[in-house]
Amino acid sequence: MSSLPMGNTGQEGASIAIAVEGLTKTFHTRRGIPNVVAVEDVSFSVETGSTLGIVGESGSGKSTVARCLLGLTPVDSGAIEVLGRSLVGAPAKQLRSWRSEMQIVFQEPYESLDPRYRVHQAVAEPLLLHTDLRGDVLGRKVLDLLEHVSLQPELARRYPHELSGGQQQRVNIARALATSPKVLVLDEPTASLDVSVQEGVLRLLLALQEEFGLTYVLISHDLTAIRAVCEQVAVMYAGRFVEIGPVDEVLSNPRHPYTEFLIGAELSVDPDVSPLAGIVRGEVATSERPPGCLFAPRCPMRVDQCEEGRPLFESVAPDHVAACLFADRSVDWSD
Ligand code: ADP
Ligand code: MG
Numbered sequence: 484m485s486s487l488p489m490g491n492t493g494q495e496g497a498s499i500a501i502a503v504e505g506l507t508k509t510f511h512t513r514r515g516i517p518n519v520v521a522v523e524d525v526s527f528s529v530e531t532g533s534t535l536g537i538v539g540e541s542g543s544g545k546s547t548v549a550r551c552l553l554g555l556t557p558v559d560s561g562a563i564e565v566l567g568r569s570l571v572g573a574p575a576k577q578l579r580s581w582r583s584e585m586q587i588v589f590q591e592p593y594e595s596l597d598p599r600y601r602v603h604q605a606v607a608e609p610l611l612l613h614t615d616l617r618g619d620v621l622g623r624k625v626l627d628l629l630e631h632v633s634l635q636p637e638l639a640r641r642y643p644h645e646l647s648g649g650q651q652q653r654v655n656i657a658r659a660l661a662t663s664p665k666v667l668v669l670d671e672p673t674a675s676l677d678v679s680v681q682e683g684v685l686r687l688l689l690a691l692q693e694e695f696g697l698t699y700v701l702i703s704h705d706l707t708a709i710r711a712v713c714e715q716v717a718v719m720y721a722g723r724f725v726e727i728g729p730v731d732e733v734l735s736n737p738r739h740p741y742t743e744f745l746i747g748a749e750l751s752v753d754p755d756v757s758p759l760a761g762i763v764r765g766e767v768a769t770s771e772r773p774p775g776c777l778f779a780p781r782c783p784m785r786v787d788q789c790e791e792g793r794p795l796f797e798s799v800a801p802d803h804v805a806a807c808l809f810a811d812r813s814v815d816w817s818d
Pocket of ligand 2: 670
């Protein structure tokens with residue numbers, strides 16, 4: 484249905500760590516309640532060692548993409564290749580053995596930890612599960628991981644509730660790193676942390692990426708974080724990617740009205756900053772899905788043609804595509 488927004492820069496020698504094509508996932512709810520189309524026809528690719536950001540309002544399907552990527556949620560259709568392996572349809576046993584190479588860090592650091600485990604037990608757990616390390620060697624590996632996430636060795640004996648939110652999230656990151664993964668999916672990893680510690684965690688993630696050559700998918704509401712960490716960004720609306728491209732390009736020259744809205748909403752509600760911020764109201768619709776552009780009901784640029792079918796991706800700059808009839812046109816907001 485859509486042309487493929489593979490954000491591949493086509494650079495010589497760049498390898499692709501994650502390739503997703505036509506990913507679709509509907510949740511079937513109880514009878515009488517409409518099904519929820521969480522993800523519809525999503526395609527992207529991420530180069531090894533780089534970061535794709537995914538932004539979008541709550542309910543737009545970001546976490547479902549994350550869970551599908553890790554094989555935690557079965558997909559309805561589409562192809563997912565991570566590190567050259569095709570995940571869709573792979574046997575559960577195989578998925579489990581691959582899982583050590585791709586890990587996820589969630590938004591709620593405390594809920595991701597078992598309250599009965601001290602820090603050293605929490606970090607040792609994935610090592611016991613996926614490696615042969617035991618005894619002193621295991622202990623040293625745990626301390627090495629704590630050092631990598633800048634946690635003092637004294638903290639190893641603490642329980643999660645004795646740590647700050649930032650420290651808890653560092654423990655989760657250490658756990659994720661324990662099995663030497665190549666891909667990390669970060670689902671709003673700093674959203675529940677104090678603003679003052681968010682930057683430190685982001686800096687840590689950047690340093691770890693550099694040291695280990697990690698490939699990231701970073702889901703975030705925070706465009707400042709996206710700008711600081713990502714090479715590419717995808718904007719998600721009602722289960723679909725509506726714009727994807729190089730992060731500076733997309734955030735400085737947004738071509739989908741929804742992207743412009745997100746940027747305007749974050750900068751300010753001042754309509755002078757983004758005319759859209761003051762106009763676009765309502766919520767993401769996931770169960771009512773008319774055939775046209777899903778953003779049309781909220782879009783101030785809507786014309787009748789928008790309702791005729793999902794807009795195809797228009798190429799607006801190298802590697803930068805937007806799914807809007809007006810993507811390649813400048814709009815004069817002064818009218
Ligand atoms: P986001 O992470 O962008 O907030 P999600 O991927 O969590 O979005 O959710 C997308 C949509 O799918 C939402 O409408 C949500 O309620 C629905 N959803 C997510 N997980 C489930 C589930 N397990 N069962 C039913 N609906 C779900
Ligand atoms: Mg989410």
